[in-house]
Amino acid sequence: MKTRFSLGQLAVWGLVAVVIALPPLVKNNYQIFVVTLIGLYTMLTVGLSLVMGFAGQVSLGHATFYGIGAYAAALLSAMFGLPSWLALILATALTGLIGFFIGIPIFRLRGHYLAMATLGLNVIFSLIIKNEADITGGPSGFAHIPPLSVGGFVFDSDTKMYYIVWFMALATLFISMNVVNSRVGRALRAIHTSEVAAEALGVDANTYKLRVFALAAGFAGLSGALYAQAIHFISPSSFDILVSVELVTMTAIGGLASVWGSVFGAAAVVFLGQFIRDRMNELLEGASGEQEIIVFGLILVVIMVFMPEGVTAGGMKLLRRLRMER
Template identity: 40%
Template sequence: MKKFLDFWAMNSKKIYLVLLALALIFPWVFNKPYIMNVAVLCFLYTTLSLSLNLVTGYMGQLSLGHAAFYGVGAYAGAICATRLGCDFLLTIVISAGVAALVGLILSLPILRLKGRYLAIVTLAFCEITRLVELNWVEVTGGPMGISSIPAPHILGFTLKSTRSKYYLIVAITLVTIFIVHSLMNSRTGRSISAIKGDEIAASAMGINVFKYKVICFTIASALAGVAGAFYATYMRYVDPTSFAFDQSVQILGMTILGGLGSIPGSVIGAFVLTAIPEMLRGLMEFRQVIYGLILAIMVVFKPSGLLGNINFKHIRQRILFARENAKKGGGDRGPAES
């Protein structure tokens, strides 16, 4: 395992370029509708897992209501597309803005809570949001939801085929990865990491803990809203059952499996827990049991996830430092031996 991680750390850029190339040619090799649909869902859940990882993985705050922001973005996107006739790019901006606003309003009172208290409040918010979507018939359509949502329309082009929508969600996922990576490698990201490590110590160092918690929670909500907007135009139908508590648990499971605080971990977790249930569709009655068993094993034997607590940057620096020391050591021994 150590050799594999060392190889990954030293060749990460090449590995990511190869994976990106595989993702781009995938629709031309596997063009069956069912396989394409699973691939689209893999990237969709990757975006959701990355957004939740900001809060749970990088900031260390357990949220059980992430599906609420996913649903807010989906309904905002559906309303923009069906009633306002917005272009998809504008729809994404509005959906992200509405979800971010809801996340901001929610974060102001609840982010002073910690641990299980925060988890309970976010769980309750998820259920409240579902009930609002279920009963606000004039806006959300109630139990019937919103149907006949048009396909994404971007700069005069309508993306009707599954292949074009696949490339759209790949682009959204890449932008999400860029945002999360840039954020966590900025001053804000370092503050967020310090808060996760020790809030009291971070506060003593002059970091405004509450401010950065609100920023992180709001950005995560906005990214979930973007995923929701895509989901609405991809499925062309939204209803409250798609954004219930079990959806939050599913996204959290992907984040935990892949690794808390790991971008590659979110990708792996989303792909594994999206693809495995589909591969086990023949074992329908045991599928959820196997799904739960996988998560239980991970929680017991590797609670940080597959790639949790693994810093590829530090591994690469360690290897380079060891190589540099070996060269210096060899150079020092040469003259002494001669």
């Protein structure tokens, strides 16, 4: 445990260095935006990793909280005229709170039933934002979301947004790393392996599930709010069930129970998604970019079968085996 912890710390500091150094090296604004997107997805993935990988509770509707954060930030600043920094904070807190309260009925369920319920949650959320067009803009989306500004400093360029997003992403990684390596993290892992045994030792399993779910929802809300403030326009398709599946794929690639694997998983899926969208019709006549979901599904299956601990852990194991054989 001690070694994994320091390895994780090392990974975080390495990541901090890369994050700071990257923008001057990349001149292309689009590429900066793509890396920003990875930061946003990292916040989602690391939360999902806490819920699924550590506490062992399947969530197939995590994009719901991403969406709640985005729409909350949009509504609070564009409709209610709150300053955007306040909208960001409130949207984050609100999403965490909603996660907590949604968790109360949902965590009465276990295993497949829980997975179905979270799936249903995402479907319901999509329906609501599509149908309540007066408030959310419906299928055509919500436009003119003010950019983030703090004390007169406006985050109005891709590079500025990049820095604030990655600052927050690193904060969520830091928090998650600390939580995992603590009494709380041990309790979560105990619940994952044997809920009866954890309970018998005095761990209030239900409360821990609710709190970790709320924390992950809060991370997702923060990510969604930043997303809305980065591109100023949101629409239901960014938060539907397919996005939830992508998030699970990212978490699985990074290693379900791996905090810093989340960054890797998010990056892999974002880059892969770009690649597939650009090349899909070359590979398959008449295929559109949206069919990327087929590829993600396939990848998810392959990983679950061959590398259930994720590509990072699985890859290391493979390397070790190759070295042994030589």
